[in-house]
Amino acid sequence: MRFGLLGTGPWAERTHALALAAHPHAELAGVWGRRPEAAAALAERHGTRAHTDVDDLFADCDAVAVALPPDVQAGLAVRAAAAGKHLLLDKPLATTVPGARQVADAVRRAGVRSVVFFTLRFAPTSARWIAEQRVTGDWFTGRADWYSPVFGGADSPYTASPWRREKGALWDVGPHALSVLTAVLGDVDPDDPDAVTAARGPGDTVHLALRHTGGASSTVTVTHSVPPAAAGVVAELRGTSGVVCLPEREEPAPVAFAAAVDALLAEEPHPCDAAYALRVTEILAAAEARLR
Template sequence: MRIGLLGTGPWARLTQGPALMEHPEAELVGVWGRRAEAAQELAGRLDTRAYPDADALFADCEAVAFALPPDVQAPLAARAAAAGCHLLLDKPVATAVPAARAVADAVTASGVASVVFFTLRFAPETSAWVAAQSATDGWLAGRADWFSPVFGGADTPYSTSQWRKERGALWDVGPHALSLLLPPLGEVTGVTAASGPGDLVHLALRHASGASSALTLTHTMPPQASSVTAELRGSAGISTLPERADGGAVRPFMRAFDALLASARTGEAHACDAHFGLRVTEVLARAERALAAGPPA
């Protein structure tokens, strides 16, 4: 599949570019970025060409992969879908519901395939856990805690990410947590939220199944106190998210590209498609409104 890469930041350099170069069924056509010099540099590293115009890249590709801030990604994704390109999106699809809905509507109208890259949903151990728990009945409660040190003193290339600083862990790791809990517990029907120090937020969710879940999300945890955990409790007992054997994202991204290939070839929508990405954005937008409203008097 001929695929283009949009974005030139750490995610593009460290994950998506290397994964697309390594994948035997991907032909990396070119790179587009908001800064021409950065696109030229990354294209040289990936042995491909830089495109000065995103629409020209769409015209030369069957698919495009996104490594852009969500609200830059969304309008470009809708244009790419209208141009007939399959979409390998990053999470969240957008931080505004109308923008995420425009992407989902463009996918439907054009008939292209779409996959949103939720890292844990494409790592073998954790994706198998989600599938097994989704096939199990009787869950009553779920929990996901994402204590990240990105802005808490960790040495990471994402510490300079402006959109992460502005939108916080709610929008950056909240999608990951929801991608784990929504399949086994069902769609969200109610959201309450409270804030803590830094960008820490607590969400309490009611699900269509009748179950409830709690999410704690932050990027401002000191490295010595950081962790990622998730669990489900119900008639089957307690099930805990397993650790990934490999903490890197290159292999999971290659599996996400496999999923896009399969969806494009079969016409069957993937569970993590643009419509699922829209539902995640809707939940997080409700949480954001609840945080803005503050606790009840």
């Protein structure tokens, strides 16, 4: 499958481009970015072509991989789907429900495949753990805490990201937390006023309490504001089988992204598709509304 890469930032360079260039069943057919000079440099490093017109790139590929701010991603994903291109998108799908719904509707109308890169659902270590807990079942409650130092003093290429500065950890790493909890505990109905509650903490910290449609409950804490010494990711489930904790992810991001490429290449739909990503956006939007 010939992939066009949309985006030239650190995530595109360090994850998408590396994984696509190395994948045995994918070809990095071209790069487009909002900064033409960055697209030319990234394309040269991987022996492919830079495009100054995104529609020209669509014409040269079978699928697009997107590493752009979510609300830029949404509009381009709609255009790519209309051009008949399969979509390998990033989370969140969009930061508004109408934007995310437009992508999901475009995928359905065009009949193209879609996979959204929720990292923990594709990294082999965490993906196996999630699958095991789904089989075990009978979980009473869970929690997912994502303490990131991106705004708290870490030397990170994402510290200056305008969309992350605007939307905070709720929208950046909140999708990761939800992708674990909903995979095991079930859906959350954002239209149920008692299913999503939210409270602010220091900096961009947000605490969520969720009620899942199957009866379980969970909590989420996400932040980019902790100092590096306080950083860490924890997910835990409690039920009749006891207490289990998500193992630390061992694989680098390009390995997980390669698994997402595999999922898009497969014929059967993947659970982390545009429709699922729309649901995640709906839950996050409900949480944001509670905060207001």
